[in-house]
Amino acid sequence: MKIYVCENYDRMSEVAANYVAAQITLKPNSILGLATGSTPEGLYRQLVEKYNKKEIDFNDIISFNLDEYLDLPKEDVNSYYTFMHENLFNHVNIKEENINIPEGNVDDIESYAMKYDNKIDSSGGIDLQVLGIGNNAHIGFNEPSDTFSRYTEVVNLTPETIEANARFFDNEDDVPKKAISMGIGTIMKSKKIVLIASGEEKAQAVNDMINGRIDPKVPASILQLHEDVLVVLDEAAAKKIDKKLYKKI
Numbered sequence: 001m002k003i004y005v006c007e008n009y010d011r012m013s014e015v016a017a018n019y020v021a022a023q024i025t026l027k028p029n030s031i032l033g034l035a036t037g038s039t040p041e042g043l044y045r046q047l048v049e050k051y052n053k054k055e056i057d058f059n060d061i062i063s064f065n066l067d068e069y070l071d072l073p074k075e076d077v078n079s080y081y082t083f084m085h086e087n088l089f090n091h092v093n094i095k096e097e098n099i100n101i102p103e104g105n106v107d108d109i110e111s112y113a114m115k116y117d118n119k120i121d122s123s124g125g126i127d128l129q130v131l132g133i134g135n136n137a138h139i140g141f142n143e144p145s146d147t148f149s150r151y152t153e154v155v156n157l158t159p160e161t162i163e164a165n166a167r168f169f170d171n172e173d174d175v176p177k178k179a180i181s182m183g184i185g186t187i188m189k190s191k192k193i194v195l196i197a198s199g200e201e202k203a204q205a206v207n208d209m210i211n212g213r214i215d216p217k218v219p220a221s222i223l224q225l226h227e228d229v230l231v232v233l234d235e236a237a238a239k240k241i242d243k244k245l246y247k248k249i
């Protein structure tokens with residue numbers, strides 16, 4: 001695990017965007033795994049800027065998103081479908097048919113989830129997966145559990161996650177209680193991973209991910225076993241880790 005610490009959120013976003021842009025330049029038909037949430041908003045803004053300056057091209061990019069809420073219409077302002085289109089897809093030349101976001105409103109969701117994993121595999125696998133991390137160290141919507149989930153599946157969100165997500169909804173009762181999420185196994189198959197985290201409320205989860213034992217109660221801790229992970233933090237998120245472990249960038 002390589003760890004970079006940046007002065008602030010904007011610099012964290014810039015460093016992560018440079019990494020994703022390098023991937024796109026080196027392999028213009030990359031398969032990107034994408035994340036939602038507040039953390040990657042700056043990263044997507046910077047990717048759009050790079051696209052506008054003609055530094056990167058999304059024409060041959062294929063994307064797979066990590067997760068989506070269940071029982072929320074696709075067009076809802078809080079769906080991850082909407083998030084991705086507003087923050088990235090509407091502003092770059094990615095082809096609509098190359099965008100994959102799990103659907104939260106299908107009849108047979110178990111077989112749909114299996115097909116989502118199969119589609120990732122048959123496309124050649126994710127070259128670079130972007131991740132955030134929850135306050136409870138979840139990745140995607142893989143919540144602390146007794147086992148690491150292997151495949152894309154329906155998950156029950158924990159009260160902590162529901163509370164964290166409530167800031168986007170009019171009231172907590174409106175926050176979906178379930179989601180469909182790539183499994184930890186799906187995420188671990190990505191060739192490269194870049195995880196970004198910002199703010200002091202992430203500091204404990206970040207420390208547990210890096211220094212704790214590998215434990216499904218700390219889903220992100222499994223990343224210690226992945227051979228190509230770049231963690232990009234701002235100073236607040238790096239507060240609990242030893243300076244010797246990271247490079248200031």
Ligand code: PGA
Nearest residue numbers: 037038039040132133134
């Ligand atoms: P956030 O969410 O970026 O909105 O903090 C991260 C996550 O839950 O993975």
